[in-house]
Amino acid sequence: MHDLTGAPETALAWHKAGRKVALATVVETWGSAPRRTGAQLVIAEDGEMQGSVSGGCVEGAVVLEALEAMEDHLSEGPSHKLLTYGVSDDDAFAVGLACGGTIRVLVEPIGSALLVDMLSELVAARAARTPVAYEVNLETGARALREDSYPDRFRLDRSGVEEDGATFVAVHNPPLRLVIVGAVHIAQHLTQMARAAGYDPVIIDPRPAFASLERFPGETLLDDWPDAAVEAAGLDTRTALVLLTHDPKLDDPALLKGLASDAFYIGALGSTRTHAKRVQRLTEAGMTEAQIARIHAPVGLDIGASGPAEIAVSILAEMTRVLRKGA
Structure with a gap:
């Protein structure tokens, strides 16, 4: 940190x-x-x-x-x-x-x-x-x-x-923070790149096989359920939230917390079709159209990224654009 x-x-x-x-x-x-x-x-x-x-x-x-x-x-x-x-x-x-x-x-x-x-x-x-x-x-x-x-x-x-x-x-300004839900392969690359760009990363995943110090040496890992962990981590105007699990049971609770926060960036992994289903679930959960519109999905700039490392580059690039130029 x-x-x-x-x-x-x-x-x-x-x-x-x-x-x-x-x-x-x-x-x-x-x-x-x-x-x-x-x-x-x-x-x-x-x-x-x-x-x-x-x-x-x-x-x-x-x-x-x-x-x-x-x-x-x-x-x-x-x-x-x-x-x-x-x-x-x-x-x-x-x-x-x-x-x-x-x-x-x-x-x-x-x-x-x-x-x-x-x-x-x-x-x-x-x-x-x-x-x-x-x-x-x-x-x-x-x-x-x-x-x-x-x-x-x-x-x-x-x-x-x-x-x-x-x-x-x-x-x-407070130091920048990045809260990642989902200790997947993309997260391994994104954590390193974000730290180099001045962020303090926090990785959230209740699955011990994913969120291990062997896979994320020296990083802050939270193994609580994502909504509780996101609330504990805190989301403010200098925090980005990125959801990478591809699992609604893990992503959605964190998203609900994120959409009620002042996080400057919220991004979620998934195809356009996956996001359409996500929008339906969030609408049923009471989120407004304006709140849902804050989600960047599919996550990252469209640079034709191939593989976890390039996807991480696209996510960090989009975070930077939103931070410096606005959504």
Whole structure:
């Protein structure tokens, strides 16, 4: 499973331990900058750091600026620093950023710039798997946490500066999850591919011959009946549900849970004829036409896939399309 201890959690823990701490965040990049917007580095007053804003290119310079910011927190004006490093900047050139890349880095001391209560609220939202955006005005220092704003940024996992040039939005999305019902051959391939794409897979199958650690080494396996297991796993806006058993006794209970959830993707294996029967059963079970329309079936993009591995490719491709572009 994903380690949910990221930069905000580390910054809060270090602050609670009595240390002066600053959080550095990449707010903009141009050219071949080595880290994406939103990348973060935590710096403590003794120089200890965790994370990265440039893959090593400008970390030393950022740390020095952060140490100064922690000492200058009583000065007038915004208590954050906005730094720019690029090929035209002698300081950045000296530390190795000479490949045409330019980055802007926001440095925020905890307690003066980024208030502890707001950081605690952000950490709590991340722990609860609540998508949240951290918004900061780079000119005035005004800050807020937003849950219902910036839908496109949430969908694309894209932090960045708004068109006004002053508002930076850091998107904090929960890690992606994939819940697979049916520990079949396709699932073996899909699990590996999904993990490489950043998903935490969970495989559900009450049949011990299928759901075994020998077939899925190191993976999370749930052997409860699918509806109970799906409910236990939890389905939210960052979770995909894929049903692969081809057995209505196993697929349908999970589908009913999935259709009542906020899962961003629901896919079910089976031919067009099989899906027509599935639609009839779900209708009889009380599902609406709009709910049933959420199911991607036959599952996966039509790429002419042949064999379990290629079918897994088609499923992951369809999941990605829905995640990034919508259904």
